Amino acid sequence: MAAAGASSLLGEIESAVGASRPGEAVDAAVKGFAAKTPALEVIRAAARGAAPRYDGLAPRGLAVLAAAANLFPLIQPRFHPLPTLQGISFIASERKASAAAKAPLVVSGEVTHLGRSFLFAVRAGDLPEAESIFLGMIDEGWERKMAGDMLFRAAVEDMGEAGRKFFLAVKAWQLARSLGFRDARAILRPAVQYLVKGPRDRAPYESIMSALGKEWVDLEALAGGGRPLDDAGRLRVATVASAPDPTACVQATLATLHDGYAAASITEGLAVEAAKRVVASRGYDLGTARTLMFCHAARFVLGFSRTPERLYSLFQAALRVRSPPPTIGTASVADPPGEGEALCHLAGDFDARNPTEAVARTRSYVAHGYSATRMTEVLANYAARDSAVANDGINLLLADACATEFLGTKAPEIAMALAKMIAASPKDQAAYTAWTPVLAA
Numbered sequence: 001m002a003a004a005g006a007s008s009l010l011g012e013i014e015s016a017v018g019a020s021r022p023g024e025a026v027d028a029a030v031k032g033f034a035a036k037t038p039a040l041e042v043i044r045a046a047a048r049g050a051a052p053r054y055d056g057l058a059p060r061g062l063a064v065l066a067a068a069a070n071l072f073p074l075i076q077p078r079f080h081p082l083p084t085l086q087g088i089s090f091i092a093s094e095r096k097a098s099a100a101a102k103a104p105l106v107v108s109g110e111v112t113h114l115g116r117s118f119l120f121a122v123r124a125g126d127l128p129e130a131e132s133i134f135l136g137m138i139d140e141g142w143e144r145k146m147a148g149d150m151l152f153r154a155a156v157e158d159m160g161e162a163g164r165k166f167f168l169a170v171k172a173w174q175l176a177r178s179l180g181f182r183d184a185r186a187i188l189r190p191a192v193q194y195l196v197k198g199p200r201d202r203a204p205y206e207s208i209m210s211a212l213g214k215e216w217v218d219l220e221a222l223a224g225g226g227r228p229l230d231d232a233g234r235l236r237v238a239t240v241a242s243a244p245d246p247t248a249c250v251q252a253t254l255a256t257l258h259d260g261y262a263a264a265s266i267t268e269g270l271a272v273e274a275a276k277r278v279v280a281s282r283g284y285d286l287g288t289a290r291t292l293m294f295c296h297a298a299r300f301v302l303g304f305s306r307t308p309e310r311l312y313s314l315f316q317a318a319l320r321v322r323s324p325p326p327t328i329g330t331a332s333v334a335d336p337p338g339e340g341e342a343l344c345h346l347a348g349d350f351d352a353r354n355p356t357e358a359v360a361r362t363r364s365y366v367a368h369g370y371s372a373t374r375m376t377e378v379l380a381n382y383a384a385r386d387s388a389v390a391n392d393g394i395n396l397l398l399a400d401a402c403a404t405e406f407l408g409t410k411a412p413e414i415a416m417a418l419a420k421m422i423a424a425s426p427k428d429q430a431a432y433t434a435w436t437p438v439l440a441a
Contacts, residue, residue: 010045013088017049018100022092022389026431027050029081029088033438039080043069043177046088051186055137056127056197059190061091061173062136064393067400069178074373074403076378081438083384083396086112089431090388104128104189115150122154127196130370134192135185143181148173151191152301152319156312162287163294163320166313168194170297171397204246208315210249214278226262231268233261237269242316242325253318256373261270263314264302267361271295271405271414277358278417280326284424289398292417294320296401328413331360340371340438343378346419350382355423366412376403378420387428395425 009032022347029042042064050061068083075083114137121130137147156167172191176184209256210218230238234255243249256266267429274292298313336342342365349358361410365375383399402418405411 006032006035009035009037010041013042013045017046017092018053020092022089023031025084025088025092027058027109029085030438031080036441039084040069040179042084044183044287046091046215047175047187048183050091051190053096054190054193055097055328056103056193058194058198058222059168059172061094062175062187062190062391063168064090064388064396066171066175066178067396070400071380072172074376077379079439085435086388086396090393092388095162096199097289104135105132107132108381111137115146118150119154122196125196130196131192132190135189138184140184141181143177149305149307152305153307153309155195156310157202157205159201159316163316165195167297169292170300191240194259195405204316204319207246208250208312211247215254217254219311222257223263223308223311227260229261229265234269237266238273241270241321243322246319248316249318249322253315262313264299267295267299267302267314268409270321271299272409272411275413275417276326277323277330279413279420280328283423286394289394289421291320293397293401296405331356333357333360333364335364342370343374347378347382353423353427355420358419358423359416362414362416366415372407372410376407376416379415384423385432387430388423390426395422
């Protein structure tokens with residue numbers, strides 16, 4: 001009986017999300033959590049409801065659900081409903097097609113041939129062909145990495161909407177991975193639709209290819225190995241990020257690779273440079289935040305893909321970050337007597353919406369060598385408290401990106417960037433307050 005009740009609630013979530021009824025979707029999810037339904041199953045139901053109704057629109061809601069699932073390892077299990085409910089509220093509020101898309105044709109065949117054909121179909125703007133080929137590469141229930149290679153390769157060639165296609169392709173893949181690749185075809189299909197039908201911009205890719213062609217670059221040789229960034233390498237990356245024009249940016253990135261630095265480490269450095277620009281920006285700056293999230297997605301692809309073409313994501317990240325060097329303020333705060341008190345004061349800065357103090361306190365916390373894990377948990381929790389609808393899902397998406405990058409690099413600028421954005425974001429915690437009984441259960 002309990003299983004039947006949980007299944008019914010999941011069906012209600014799926015139906016309400018598909019019909020863009022956020023109130024009903026959230027109510028069903030709250031009941032599902034009260035019935036001890038696993039958070040990932042709630043997310044799966046929401047993704048299933050939304051996925052057939054994007055019709056070429058940017059599947060941002062799927063990205064927000066992916067971010068929510070990615071935050072689970074960083075927060076206590078009792079708080080898993082918090083980012084989940086924010087994600088469901090967001091995805092159920094999105095504009096969608098009035099009817100679900102018809103089931104696609106699925107082409108079977110040798111996967112390498114399918115991958116090449118998929119690239120040709122995307123470049124030609126042939127959606128039916130691209131869908132049927134790509135979905136034929138996907139196997140339900142396990143991760144077929146060659147399909148991911150081809151998806152990311154196609155996406156990195158097209159910086160439509162300032163790289164959103166690439167970012168959303170990565171997030172859709174991460175969501176499918178979190179859900180064990182069950183329903184993978186349904187979840188990944190909107191990323192392909194948007195890739196083909198969304199606004200196109202191949203100019204950055206063509207500038208990369210032009211610069212690399214003049215240098216006779218061996219991508220295969222540069223893609224493997226390499227050493228982590230040292231102080232000299234970080235200075236090199238700062239030069240890349242502030243290059244005077246796109247060609248100089250690509251050439252400086254290439255020179256850094258030739259000097260033996262690993263592509264993934266260079267991308268980590270670019271993420272730090274992007275974070276500095278978030279901290280230095282005015283107010284709740286979405287442009288700089290999205291650049292940081294793009295760098296995070298690029299680093300994921302560099303670690304995921306097996307093809308030498310994965311280096312294109314590094315060059316695209318460098319072009320996305322490229323801007324004048326930022327100037328970060330040096331405000332300071334009085335040091336509290338310990339780690340716990342420092343986090344309490346930081347939480348107070350978030351509640352009071354004091355971004356300058358939040359940045360300074362985060363810098364001080366990291367400088368003291370306190371626990372990065374505890375800091376990340378507090379940041380993730382507070383990022384999930386404000387309405388995802390009000391902040392366009394940016395807080396959850398940025399928390400996902402920054403938490404991963406901060407734990408990997410321990411660079412204070414990345415934690416400072418997230419703290420700044422949380423403290424500067426629109427304050428809307430009415431839903432969080434209403435969900436408190438669920439979180440306390």
